[in-house]
Amino acid sequence: MNNQKNILRAFCTGALYGIEKIKKLLLLLLVAILFFSACKKALDMAPDGKISLDDVFNDNDKVEAFLNSCYENLPGKGVRYYFWSRGPVEWSDEAWDTDAEAEPRIMSGRLYNGDASASNFPAVDRSSDAGNGDYWNRYWNAIHNCSYFLQRIDAASVDDETNRQRMKAEAYVLRAYYYHELLKWYGAVLPIMREPFEFTADFSGLEKASYYDLTKFIMEDCDSALAISALPTRITTNEPYRVTKALAEAIKSKVILFAASPLNNGGENYWEEAYEVNKASLQHLRDWGYALYNKVNYSATYLSDDAHIGPDKDTYAALYNEYFTQSATYSSTAVDNETIYQGRESQGNIWNIDGIGAQDGYKSGTCPSQELVDSYETTDGQPILDLDNPYLDEQHLQPNYNPDNTLYDPNNPYANRDPRFYASIYYNGSKRTAWWGFDETSASYENYPASTGYRTRIIATYVGEPQTGIDASVRKATRTGYFERKFLHPNSGANNVVAGAQWKYFRLGEVILNFAEAAAEAGKLDEARDAVNEIRSRVGMPDIPSSLTQAQLISRVHHERRVELAFEENRYFDVRRWSNPTDDLSKTDKWITAMEITRTGNNSFTYKRRVVRDTERKNYTNKYLWFPVPLDEANRLKAITGDDWQNPGW
Numbered sequence: 001m002n003n004q005k006n007i008l009r010a011f012c013t014g015a016l017y018g019i020e021k022i023k024k025l026l027l028l029l030l031v032a033i034l035f036f037s038a039c040k041k042a043l044d045m046a047p048d049g050k051i052s053l054d055d056v057f058n059d060n061d062k063v064e065a066f067l068n069s070c071y072e073n074l075p076g077k078g079v080r081y082y083f084w085s086r087g088p089v090e091w092s093d094e095a096w097d098t099d100a101e102a103e104p105r106i107m108s109g110r111l112y113n114g115d116a117s118a119s120n121f122p123a124v125d126r127s128s129d130a131g132n133g134d135y136w137n138r139y140w141n142a143i144h145n146c147s148y149f150l151q152r153i154d155a156a157s158v159d160d161e162t163n164r165q166r167m168k169a170e171a172y173v174l175r176a177y178y179y180h181e182l183l184k185w186y187g188a189v190l191p192i193m194r195e196p197f198e199f200t201a202d203f204s205g206l207e208k209a210s211y212y213d214l215t216k217f218i219m220e221d222c223d224s225a226l227a228i229s230a231l232p233t234r235i236t237t238n239e240p241y242r243v244t245k246a247l248a249e250a251i252k253s254k255v256i257l258f259a260a261s262p263l264n265n266g267g268e269n270y271w272e273e274a275y276e277v278n279k280a281s282l283q284h285l286r287d288w289g290y291a292l293y294n295k296v297n298y299s300a301t302y303l304s305d306d307a308h309i310g311p312d313k314d315t316y317a318a319l320y321n322e323y324f325t326q327s328a329t330y331s332s333t334a335v336d337n338e339t340i341y342q343g344r345e346s347q348g349n350i351w352n353i354d355g356i357g358a359q360d361g362y363k364s365g366t367c368p369s370q371e372l373v374d375s376y377e378t379t380d381g382q383p384i385l386d387l388d389n390p391y392l393d394e395q396h397l398q399p400n401y402n403p404d405n406t407l408y409d410p411n412n413p414y415a416n417r418d419p420r421f422y423a424s425i426y427y428n429g430s431k432r433t434a435w436w437g438f439d440e441t442s443a444s445y446e447n448y449p450a451s452t453g454y455r456t457r458i459i460a461t462y463v464g465e466p467q468t469g470i471d472a473s474v475r476k477a478t479r480t481g482y483f484e485r486k487f488l489h490p491n492s493g494a495n496n497v498v499a500g501a502q503w504k505y506f507r508l509g510e511v512i513l514n515f516a517e518a519a520a521e522a523g524k525l526d527e528a529r530d531a532v533n534e535i536r537s538r539v540g541m542p543d544i545p546s547s548l549t550q551a552q553l554i555s556r557v558h559h560e561r562r563v564e565l566a567f568e569e570n571r572y573f574d575v576r577r578w579s580n581p582t583d584d585l586s587k588t589d590k591w592i593t594a595m596e597i598t599r600t601g602n603n604s605f606t607y608k609r610r611v612v613r614d615t616e617r618k619n620y621t622n623k624y625l626w627f628p629v630p631l632d633e634a635n636r637l638k639a640i641t642g643d644d645w646q647n648p649g650w
Helices: 004-012 019-034 040-044 060-071 107-112 135-155 161-186 211-226 245-260 271-287 315-324 370-375 419-424 508-521 525-537 550-564 571-577 631-641
Strands: 095-097 339-342 366-368 431-435 454-458 504-507 593-601 604-611
Touching (some): 095 107, 161 211, 211 245, 370 593, 550 571
Antiparallel strands (some): 593 604
């Protein structure tokens, strides 16, 4: 069966319960097929007829193997979407995917062109070895496994009662995670499944639950896990990727925030509840030792002359870049206390397929939009544009400048910016290490001792620069005048391979901003402001004004989320949940712009905004607020229940 390879891989990479145990469990491959088969016979016994599910739950090692199968559908995220793309980052107004032109038949190109249907939806119709795509089937399979495990674990034969309780808690957290993913992508077209469905059951009474009821169910699972003392708050030993109480709190924080938002609240006001839940979750995380990453620990690399992270080797920019280019370690003395949960999938050689790939790689992939660049404030804490009405025209070619900003200069647009800008984006004039052997005829280089083996390259994105200049179709070029930097180690390249850090599913910075938004919406303005200022203080940005009205503060919280969480798969969902159910995304996602830079002399340039392409992106209409339920599944559900399970417009 198609799942054999995935299950074998789960066993072989199963750090969850130890390599030695997993080696012994390779013999259970045929048993594992049971967990994913849709036929009644496979639910009762393996194809060879020798091992039943009763046998599985009568053996400690087999019980642990079953729980491992519950982990198997965790998605890789990051740059592990199909063909090494960043998926929702490039489907939002944060970026443009160079593959949209180079390979228009795959995900981004088809979405930009509106080539999407419920029977062939590009965001899910292909998957990678990292578990992205086919979410409806993957996540329901995982939810079934978690539910079945929870049904059997209390009576299962296990060697240690504490381990029984810990495994039970893990299954609750995992089921909550998969449900929260389905809810994010598809919305309230889901039933609540506390018990595993039998395939002989009568499904005619199956009902869609409301968004709020689904949220409460997810939180119920999280609370069930949190009530079990055997579940640790963090992993400090050699048990990477096992879920924790901290992950349960992070899921609660997110789902209640989404439930309170205009798209999902059904006209009800849940902001007070969102505030209370987020306040408690954030406090628990702090009590367990989670804190913002606030110390440069690899200074020899991130503050060196060749790193060039920010002007004059900016410490704050180096700190921020360091956090996103290092994987969290599992130790009681770990320097990273911000990451709540990180993935097990490698992000690969992102220098080759994402960011400044034009220098020595295959493709540049994620090209930050001018809209995102406009969101980075100047160092005095002033937004560049009017936050409520940033552009005076539909195509975003006429910026509506903030009259209180005196530092921003359109003729020198990259000076005096938020340190997170320098840590996250390569722009015309920024610097990057270049190893000997590259074509040096088309860009400027600073002198560097030959013994080091590299030179410092000044990134040039102006029109006509043959390697890194802006271009409408070349895969290795930039579409927008910018390259993504946030996840790229400052010295990585073909001759110095440094893979991308493992993806951070949840981090404390996001939970702090979840709390800030809920507090602002609930009228707790001082608490909201303090939370935002905590995020800004980490990178040396000034506090936001204390005189802001509630509406102004909410706007600043939204703005801070865009900057702090850039490229982390949040913006795609944020612009949707901040919309009303009848809205579209024409103000944010219809037109994406670039900076067309013309070189007029040595270190002299002119800057002109332009659209990335002459036709708008099509994935901004109302129906794109949600993924469609796969057509065959929606038709089956309607035939069985008599209700329409499809999302509007599909």
